[in-house]
Amino acid sequence: MADKVEFELVSPEKLLKSQPVDMVVVPGSEGDFGVLAGHSPMISTVRPGVIDVYEGDRVVDRVFVAGGFAEVTETRCTVLAEEAVALADLNRGAIEKTIKDLSEDSDDSKSEAERAAVEAKLAVARAKLDALGQSAAH
């Protein structure tokens, strides 16, 4: 039995998960990376996407995060997420509606900053949809 890595998922509002797992796959901004026990220490930004939690070689948990940061040490993997939702709780209809609303907002927005803010939200919503598409294909 291989050593376990302590996985923590934290949002500003609370500690969402803290459990030993076999492996986590985190969507880093420069590509997904898997963390096993004994990973070399690193800090990375996280893009909107899905974190897969592995127990043995099975995925036991899939959580969508809307970006954030990950800190990895040899024994620990901490993800500071801006928003985290279990993949099972995402609702396709609601997300599609959000995307539609946001696209309209983006067209209406006056200033550059306003547009950037809306675009960021839009990217998150699109990533959610992608995540759903992926899990349907699984």
Add this chain to the structure above:
Amino acid sequence: MPNLKDLKNRIASVQSTRKITSAMKMVAASKLRRAQEQAEASGPYAERMGRMLASLASNVQDNGNGPKLMTGTGADKVHLLVVISSDRGLCGAFNGSIVREAKRQIARLQGEGKTVKLLTVGRKGRDQLRREFSSLIVESYEDVGRRRLGFADADMVATKVLALFDAGEFDVCSIIFNKFKSAISQIVTVQQLIPFAPPASAEAAASDEAKAMYEFEPDEEQILAELLPRNLSIQVYRALLESAASEQGARMTAMDNATRNAGDMINKLTITYNRTRQAYITKELIEIISGAEAL
């Protein structure tokens, strides 16, 4: 001699006041518990963020070209004070002490020949500061976290602060809020947000861990550039949570005192009422007796 009916009305009105204040105390107590839980729940994130930041900071400061949020603009002319107060009153000295501290800071900074700008959160603080310094207030927020304080609320405030900073509206930013110590004691705290100084203790703790030499993906500067605005939001969020807990604590204490005072008052009034009633009876008896004797 006071009128019996008037006294009775007074007693009734103080009694209903006491009912209200004791209900408010109860509400404040349960809100306080919730606020405290929330403040505790935000601890882990802030703590890990601090750790990450400290290890990043020690890596970046070496080459001396960190982002502006950390190194500052190089100037020290314009100060932005973020003043956090409550939307509602009846919470003792809570808002008073915040405003007093804000005024002291303004006087001090202006005395040093610096420009001061204000950003207020909460209606009470804004109202009191507006009397003297309405020209300094650049933005004010009300009803922040009316139902439940969320991270989004803090993010909104932080985004505004960042926008002002990017526009070069100020050089240094501090936040003034009530730090929760216990239900009866809140400490007015002034904390500098921009330029961000990693807390000394965190730095010392991190220096050991930082030796572990992290790999960074993408590079340090880019992560730091993303992490610092996040950290600002977190600091604002922490301040808002502390302030929310303090507000409820202050209100609980204030309402507890009010309830006790109302009780004392009811006792006093009841004694007066009884004495007066007896005096009336005695007076009537005397009248009857002296009337009978005259016959």
